[in-house]
Amino acid sequence: MTLDTDIQQAREQLVMINPQPYNAEAPPGALAADVTPTAQHYVRSNFAVPVHDGTLVVDGAVDRQLSLTLADLRDLPAVEHAVTLECAGNGRLDTRPLPVGEPWGGYAVSTARWRGARLCDVLAAARPHSDGVEVRFSGADSGTYHLTPVLPETGDNLRFVRSLPLTHAADPASEILIAYDMNGEPLGPDHGSPFRLVVPHWFAVASVKWLQRIDVLTEPFSGEFQTGHYMYEWLDRPHEPVSLMRVRARVTDPAEAAVIPAGTYTLRGKAWSGTGPVTAVDVCFTGAGDWQSAKVDGPSGPYAWQSWSFEWVATPGRHSIRARATDAGGNVQPDVPPWNRLGYGNNAVEVQYVDVV
Amino acid sequence: MTLDTDIQQAREQLVMINPQPYNAEAPPGALAADVTPTAQHYVRSNFAVPVHDGTLVVDGAVDRQLSLTLADLRDLPAVEHAVTLECAGNGRLDTRPLPVGEPWGGYAVSTARWRGARLCDVLAAARPHSDGVEVRFSGADSGTYHLTPVLPETGDNLRFVRSLPLTHAADPASEILIAYDMNGEPLGPDHGSPFRLVVPHWFAVASVKWLQRIDVLTEPFSGEFQTGHYMYEWLDRPHEPVSLMRVRARVTDPAEAAVIPAGTYTLRGKAWSGTGPVTAVDVCFTGAGDWQSAKVDGPSGPYAWQSWSFEWVATPGRHSIRARATDAGGNVQPDVPPWNRLGYGNNAVEVQYVDVV
Numbered sequence: 065m066t067l068d069t070d071i072q073q074a075r076e077q078l079v080m081i082n083p084q085p086y087n088a089e090a091p092p093g094a095l096a097a098d099v100t101p102t103a104q105h106y107v108r109s110n111f112a113v114p115v116h117d118g119t120l121v122v123d124g125a126v127d128r129q130l131s132l133t134l135a136d137l138r139d140l141p142a143v144e145h146a147v148t149l150e151c152a153g154n155g156r157l158d159t160r161p162l163p164v165g166e167p168w169g170g171y172a173v174s175t176a177r178w179r180g181a182r183l184c185d186v187l188a189a190a191r192p193h194s195d196g197v198e199v200r201f202s203g204a205d206s207g208t209y210h211l212t213p214v215l216p217e218t219g220d221n222l223r224f225v226r227s228l229p230l231t232h233a234a235d236p237a238s239e240i241l242i243a244y245d246m247n248g249e250p251l252g253p254d255h256g257s258p259f260r261l262v263v264p265h266w267f268a269v270a271s272v273k274w275l276q277r278i279d280v281l282t283e284p285f286s287g288e289f290q291t292g293h294y295m296y297e298w299l300d301r302p303h304e305p306v307s308l309m310r311v312r313a314r315v316t317d318p319a320e321a322a323v324i325p326a327g328t329y330t331l332r333g334k335a336w337s338g339t340g341p342v343t344a345v346d347v348c349f350t351g352a353g354d355w356q357s358a359k360v361d362g363p364s365g366p367y368a369w370q371s372w373s374f375e376w377v378a379t380p381g382r383h384s385i386r387a388r389a390t391d392a393g394g395n396v397q398p399d400v401p402p403w404n405r406l407g408y409g410n411n412a413v414e415v416q417y418v419d420v421v
Numbered sequence: 422m423t424l425d426t427d428i429q430q431a432r433e434q435l436v437m438i439n440p441q442p443y444n445a446e447a448p449p450g451a452l453a454a455d456v457t458p459t460a461q462h463y464v465r466s467n468f469a470v471p472v473h474d475g476t477l478v479v480d481g482a483v484d485r486q487l488s489l490t491l492a493d494l495r496d497l498p499a500v501e502h503a504v505t506l507e508c509a510g511n512g513r514l515d516t517r518p519l520p521v522g523e524p525w526g527g528y529a530v531s532t533a534r535w536r537g538a539r540l541c542d543v544l545a546a547a548r549p550h551s552d553g554v555e556v557r558f559s560g561a562d563s564g565t566y567h568l569t570p571v572l573p574e575t576g577d578n579l580r581f582v583r584s585l586p587l588t589h590a591a592d593p594a595s596e597i598l599i600a601y602d603m604n605g606e607p608l609g610p611d612h613g614s615p616f617r618l619v620v621p622h623w624f625a626v627a628s629v630k631w632l633q634r635i636d637v638l639t640e641p642f643s644g645e646f647q648t649g650h651y652m653y654e655w656l657d658r659p660h661e662p663v664s665l666m667r668v669r670a671r672v673t674d675p676a677e678a679a680v681i682p683a684g685t686y687t688l689r690g691k692a693w694s695g696t697g698p699v700t701a702v703d704v705c706f707t708g709a710g711d712w713q714s715a716k717v718d719g720p721s722g723p724y725a726w727q728s729w730s731f732e733w734v735a736t737p738g739r740h741s742i743r744a745r746a747t748d749a750g751g752n753v754q755p756d757v758p759p760w761n762r763l764g765y766g767n768n769a770v771e772v773q774y775v776d777v778v
Contacts (some may be wrong), residue, residue, distance in 0.1 A: 382437065417524055
């Protein structure tokens with residue numbers, strides 16, 4: 065496959081994890097901004113960038129089948145939100161023992177301004193049957209899966225397909241978008257052009273790219289990306305599907321292993337959670353032992369990460385730095401989350417260090 | 422305290438962990454060489470560099486008390502060995518939850534050529550009593566301990582004191598040195614001048630610097646650095662003293678988070694163990710899953726780390742790299758060692774990554 069120049073340019077600022085399918089982290093500096101520039105927004109794909117025919121079919125258990133074009137979607141009432149998307153495998157490299165899967169560090173998370181039609185409006189137009197239970201979303205992307213499939217019946221020409229409960233998908237309060245603009249521009253190929261799902265609060269696996277079909281189902285969907293991969297395979301309790309993003313803080317300044325001068329230094333970072341706004345970020349340094357409260361800014365929107373900061377008096381020597389977020393749901397980052405075989409949802413308190421000279 | 426220029430110069434190439442007492446890691450590049458240049462050998466101190474009166478007293482349960490000068494020690498038969506010394510806290514920063522203590526990364530390990538008198542010869546000259554059980558070694562260094570003491574009776578003017586079993590100390594096969602030369606030069610202040618113990622195979626806490634007194638004891642010694650700190654405080658079994666270095670491999674090339682070109686790349690590293698020569702190093706990459714055998718060189722001496730290498734065909738993208746050592750005692754590095762409160766002996770298989778472009 066030869067890539068056209070546009071795609072190559074769109075990838076220049078990213079840190080590539082896998083060339084085929086293309087997966088790439090945001091550059092570390094990208095986490096400092098409230099809104100990530102499109103060229104620095106991480107990319108997660110399970111298959112190569114597909115050819116999309118430009119139509120979105122809505123079908124299944126509905127009174128009215130729809131076939132929508134990008135123009136049709138743009139004619140519907142538009143909503144725009146800054147939404148933080150995080151890959152469920154973000155932080156996998158820090159999980160021990162190291163699980164299988166893409167070796168994501170900590171930069172498979174970004175925040176963009178997504179604009180699109182509301183999924184609830186599209187579903188309302190199609191009028192789901194009363195016995196509908198789930199909504200299935202099919203991407204245009206398919207092929208041979210580059211990871212070892214979990215489901216025994218998985219064939220060698222998989223398609224990226226996910227589902228959501230109908231009650232969640234059709235609820236206006238969910239504010240799920242069929243997004244066509246990202247940071248004020250039409251979606252690029254790596255981000256799901258011409259349109260994609262954007263599901264706030266959920267790990268980004270739910271935000272199906274290159275959206276091609278929406279089907280209302282009368283039975284729960286099972287498939288490689290729903291009940292095979294993207295499952296928490298716990299060791300000592302039943303498996304669970306990956307759903308909401310877990311509460312997490314990252315230090316964005318200073319950088320890992322930075323060398324900084326002694327004196328007052330403003331630590332900065334981001335924090336986010338799919339289970340409620342972040343209500344506290346606490347920091348801890350070598351030797352101090354005690355956790356101290358950082359200043360947490362309110363979110364720029366209901367679905368966006370929050371900035372936090374802490375005025376630190378840095379003395380010479382090496383210091384470990386830890387930041388730990390708590391959300392309104394009472395969820396707190398653990399030191400060591402329970403391990404799961406596929407390495408999802410690692411929201412351990414990160415330990416980084418700086419050398420102060 | 423003002424440092425004289427010699428000490429300042431001796432510290433220039435190191436990565437400082439703590440200015441007082443002075444603790445510093447070797448620079449990462451130092452692990453590539455078989456013998457670490459003195460200026461790049463890590464430094465671990467529990468107190469400030471002391472004034473040493475130049476004499477070594479041998480006393481306690483012995484027939485013949487001794488008072489030896491550096492010249493006396495140089496008159497005894499000399500032995501020289503390359504000895505790998507590793508701080509028991511090396512790798513603490515990678516332990517989860519993060520334990521208390523100095524935030525050592527992975528570079529509190531080095532190998533120098535140590536030359537000195539044999540401890541067994543000095544003990545033989547003093548003629549220990551038949552009821553002797555341990556030999557206590559006192560450094561000239563003392564002061565207020567910068568960490569929280571473990572022993573309740575610990576005062577605020579501690580001295581660095583350690584002991585070894587008399588049978589081990591007096592055994593010629595132990596090859597424990599009272600070292601006065603390091604890499605062909607007299608010891609510098611940070612490395613224990615005018616003389617220090619060098620105990621092969623043991624974590625370096627046993628290798629008492631600035632050695633001032635040797636006392637043969639008829640009862641086991643207890644003290645902050647013997648039965649307080651430098652104890653494995655396990656959660657679910659009795660505490661144990663820190664003793665022999667645990668089997669461990671490190672990747673020295675490529676460096677962590679390096680960006681390297683695609684193609685054949687020779688991975689290189691070091692491996693060591695206090696419980697037997699390293700007999701195998703296996704490596705594992707993202708996706709491959711299978712462990713593959715690296716080439717392990719024989720040691721340059723019985724107490725020195727070993728080099729290993731592996732010809733790797735690097736394809737574009739991010740790859741995790743793991744190296745896992747096995748020693749002749751059958752000890753293998755674990756993915757997650759049992760946790761101990763003070764964070765000693767972390768010999769977990771390290772996970773590093775490289776970005777191949």
